[in-house]
Amino acid sequence: MASRLRTPSWIARIETPDGRVLGAGVLLAPACVLTAAHVVSPGHHYTVRLVGVPGLAAVAATVRPDEHVPQREDAFGDRSGDLALLRLAAPLPAAHTTRLYRLAAPHGPVSMYGFPDGDDGGRWHGATLVAARGRDSQVQLRPLTPGELASPGFSGGGVVDHATDRVIGIVLSVDEGPGSAFSYMSPTETILSHLPRVAAWTDGAEAVDPRLRTGSGAAAGRLDVPFATELASWFRGEGWPVLVTVVPARGDRAWTLQRAVTLADRELRTHRNTSAVSHDPPETVPPAGAHDLALEVKGLTAAEVMDRIAERLGIREDPRPERLGSLRVPLAAVLVAVDQAAEPDALLDLLDRLARHGARLLLAFRRPGERATRAAETLVHHPLRNRWARLHTELDRITDELGPALDARRDRVLPAPGTRPLLDRAEAGVRRSRMLRAWIAHAPDQERAPGRADLLFTFEGAVGRRRRRLEQAIGLLDARLRRREELLGRVGAAWPLCRQRAAAHGDRVMAAYRLYEQALSLLRQTPCDIERAEAAVERFVGHCSATASGDGPAAASGDRPATAPGDLPATASGEEGAP
Structure with missing residues (x-):
């Protein structure tokens, strides 16, 4: 068991005889330490120190060739091995040993202990297990923070699973180069495949009956x-x-x-x-x-x-x-x-x-028999048919509902600057969905077989992205239509006040009316250019404000145009058909 509030007693600091720190290891037995192969080599001498146990002297150690599995890379660049057992010249107290633990597919938070440069006492770093990597099933570790990326001093250190509080593997290496984001560990079962004798110090159920x-x-x-x-x-x-x-x-x-x-x-x-x-x-x-x-x-x-x-x-x-x-x-x-x-x-x-x-x-x-048939129907064929049916429903919604809804809005309002590519992709998604629906309707049955389900999953992902893109595009246009209604209401509300305040300034009434007509014309235009219309509304409202302050030369009230509109209730309400 490992408390992440203190240095574990089983953590070993591996050093050269002159005291230079090389990496970490796990004390599995009084005279045996598990570490990464790149930390140690056969034919060399090392010292091992349990930094979590005050007062214990360092112990000399070596590694045998048959217990050293160097790292190898295959033709695809996948790494394997990189494991070693150090044999100690004198045993350490058995009370400070730990055991490895078999655990299935990694899926949660872990901590690892190591010795970063300048910290010979060591420290815990937090990480999340991401996924297996390569043919040796080394596991990616994503640090909780950039500062917790494992450095070389963590190589060989134990990885503790938070859910079980057990050591489930050891740190092997880090991504090289700037921007590295992952460390790697060898899980217990991969360690056992390379070093079967470690099974003597391993707990946990084996995967295979x-x-x-x-x-x-x-x-x-x-x-x-x-x-x-x-x-x-x-x-x-x-x-x-x-x-x-x-x-x-x-x-x-x-x-x-x-x-x-x-x-x-x-x-x-x-x-x-x-x-x-x-x-x-x-x-x-x-x-x-x-x-x-x-x-x-x-x-x-x-x-x-x-x-x-x-x-x-x-x-x-x-x-x-x-x-x-x-x-x-x-x-x-x-x-x-x-x-x-x-x-x-x-x-x-x-x-x-x-x-x-x-x-x-x-x-x-x-x-x-009946049970095999029922299992196949319940767990395979019925849910598979349902997924294809849901996909067809999604395609119907895209082609028959969301696509026309987008077209109707594009007919009424122009997209905002910079959003046209999104709307174009959304429209293209409708066309592709229409073709996909036709393909599914005429595809042979074997294309919907369980072994071809990856095709279904690919379609589901693509259709889901298209639906979300359409919903986003429709939402953007709806927001612009709401803005258009707000501007229509603003113009309709401003005109009666503007007319009353400018009654004594005939030329101002004519100018205001021209600005009013220009704003109203742009707002009624389809598709409406919101930016142009909003600028025209601002000019009109600004003119009305200037009229209210009494600026500018007065004109005879008789200059007021006979065609000046009244209160225009329909326009003020924002209705499209207002005169």
Whole structure:
């Protein structure tokens, strides 16, 4: 457990023998410290000091070649490894050790401890876990403030999850160059894939049920390539988030599922098993860290399944499905033998609630039947049809309601300076929506299949942006129309007063009337140029103000024009048809 109000007793400061600080580490055992590989190298000597334990002397340490995993980059620039175990020449007190903790997809706030330049006592920095990065599933850390970006002195330091108060990984590196915004950590399960002996100092549930691992249940079979491709696509986050399939306990499909689950797990995916599939079609290989839990649910109740999910996600107490809605990263779970659960109907109800809260679910039934059919209808086909129907409704609203509403307003008022591009994009969105609606109406059924749901999600995003843009454009024009009504009311209210005050100044009445007619003409013009009309209104009102002050030469009252308007109640009310 780690209090963020003090220096943790397990944090190790790693130094050269002459006292220069190199980085940080985590004391996992009295004689073993976990750190980043770029901090230390085999064949060199180091000292380790527990800065949170006053009075303890520094201890000499070295690293063995077989416990040093240097950082590597693949052809895509993804980094992997960068992990090492330091062995101490003399043990430190066991009371100051800590343990790593397995935790599923990172989704919340964390703190890390390290030694920035000039602060040999160390400090906590806060961050938020963002997402896994690359094929080694290193995790991005976004600092809470720019000043909390991890510096080199944090390399190897422990990362503590706020929800569980456990050490869930270690800091590896920082983005290089100006404007860097992220640090990176290696989560516990990735550490275990590179340094399996660290499992002796690790707690937390493993992601994959032992019965679902390659070589544990079904005899080695041949790769079912179409099924493996479908599974890898789901693990990559493609298509509809729920995949319902039938996988017998034995045979090629069972072995193919075990292979996919094993390769998609951070801890189980190793150089050895990835080498074994190096000649398989690339589209059949899932990414590491692609699921949070793979569980055979045969004989389990719905409550027991929820408890396992909560344990993997670090949810303490009261594990309710609705709590998953607050997670930054949706749950991804593989559940096998769903039809053989202790309460299959209750479990399906639970899975329905999880899906509604954004969970990605791969549900394998042992045999086809009513429950598999119902699950596919409830969790896949029915919600998918509803999403397509909602998309069609949105397209109808854009093309039949918002588009015409925008056209009607553009006919009545010109856009404000600088907003024309927005209005033009909004109009173009109406045209594209009309074409999309026609395409959907004539598209073959396979375009709306679950595996093609990414197309639906793309359309939904585009249509949502178009709707918001149209609503914004209509709102801007509505504001200008309201301004036009205000100006009409202002002109109508000003004219009677102006006429009365200027009764003794004939030439001023004629001038005021000309300004009045000019302002009224511009306000009645369609589409109305609000800026020009407002300037004309200001001239008219300004002239009326000058008349009220009595400035300028007086003219005979007989010069007043016979066509001067009366009180003009219709104009004052702002009606378009006022004379």
